[in-house]
Amino acid sequence: MRKPIIAGNWKMYKTPKESLAFLDAFLPLVEDHTRDEILVCPTMSSLGYVLEATIGTNVRGCAQNMHWLNEGPYTGQTSPTMLVSIGCRHVLLGHSEQRLYFNETYERVNLKLKAAINHGITPIVCVGELLAEREDMKTEETLRSQVRAALRNISANEARRLVIAYEPIWAIGTGSTASPEVAAEAHKIIRHEISHCCGEQTAENTRILYGGSVKPENISALMQQEQIDGALVGGASLVPTTFANIVHYA
Numbered sequence: 001m002r003k004p005i006i007a008g009n010w011k012m013y014k015t016p017k018e019s020l021a022f023l024d025a026f027l028p029l030v031e032d033h034t035r036d037e038i039l040v041c042p043t044m045s046s047l048g049y050v051l052e053a054t055i056g057t058n059v060r061g062c063a064q065n066m067h068w069l070n071e072g073p074y075t076g077q078t079s080p081t082m083l084v085s086i087g088c089r090h091v092l093l094g095h096s097e098q099r100l101y102f103n104e105t106y107e108r109v110n111l112k113l114k115a116a117i118n119h120g121i122t123p124i125v126c127v128g129e130l131l132a133e134r135e136d137m138k139t140e141e142t143l144r145s146q147v148r149a150a151l152r153n154i155s156a157n158e159a160r161r162l163v164i165a166y167e168p169i170w171a172i173g174t175g176s177t178a179s180p181e182v183a184a185e186a187h188k189i190i191r192h193e194i195s196h197c198c199g200e201q202t203a204e205n206t207r208i209l210y211g212g213s214v215k216p217e218n219i220s221a222l223m224q225q226e227q228i229d230g231a232l233v234g235g236a237s238l239v240p241t242t243f244a245n246i247v248h249y250a
């Protein structure tokens with residue numbers, strides 16, 4: 001059984017004060033919820049506050065990125081040991097906004113993935129095709145090569161905690177969600193490639209989340225697909241009641 005994850009990616013929104021105000025409103029709305037793991041991913045400046053405010057609750061704070069080394073002359077970066085030191089046990093890796101605007105590559109995602117695993121941090125690796133790739137019938141090829149590059153030299157044992165997020169770039173922030181069938185088809189391709197890289201059992205156990213214009217109105221149809229094990233929510237996770245509704249309708 002794969003326990004679903006509902007994660008809210010706050011991107012570059014919310015100061016520490018706004019993050020804490022969100023949690024004040026949100027935590028009571030989901031406090032009895034045990035069916036899914038619930039994550040929020042604030043910016044680095046808010047992460048410590050969020051981690052502290054969620055101690056003893058069913059919500060966890062997740063970093064939006066990290067470096068693969070423990071320390072060094074890398075301005076602007078945060079290391080896995082630094083995340084662990086503030087109690088952070090989840091990280092997003094290879095988000096499309098990192099890939100599109102900050103030259104993130106799957107070679108680096110692979111290094112980060114290994115570092116996360118070595119530090120006991122659950123990695124949520126993002127993959128997903130551009131609209132042009134979908135239109136050129138290159139979705140399968142793109143997803144397979146992304147998964148293969150991210151999972152290079154990762155053993156089945158290391159991939160135990162792996163989570164993948166399928167986020168088609170054409171669905172992010174556009175309001176046009178992938179249909180449940182289209183998403184499920186992509187998840188099947190991803191699961192197949194995981195099986196290729198790390199074995200069938202790993203593929204069966206890996207949670208694959210869908211992301212891209214998830215809202216309270218479309219979450220339950222998406223979650224009805226056997227292949228879809230949760231959601232990575234952007235814009236709709238910024239408002240406590242909206243995100244709580246997504247958690248409840250999932």
Ligand SMILES: O=C(CO)COP(=O)(O)O
Binds near residue numbers: 095234
């Ligand atoms: O990028 C996303 C989550 O990581 C999706 O963003 P939206 O839900 O705003 O489309």
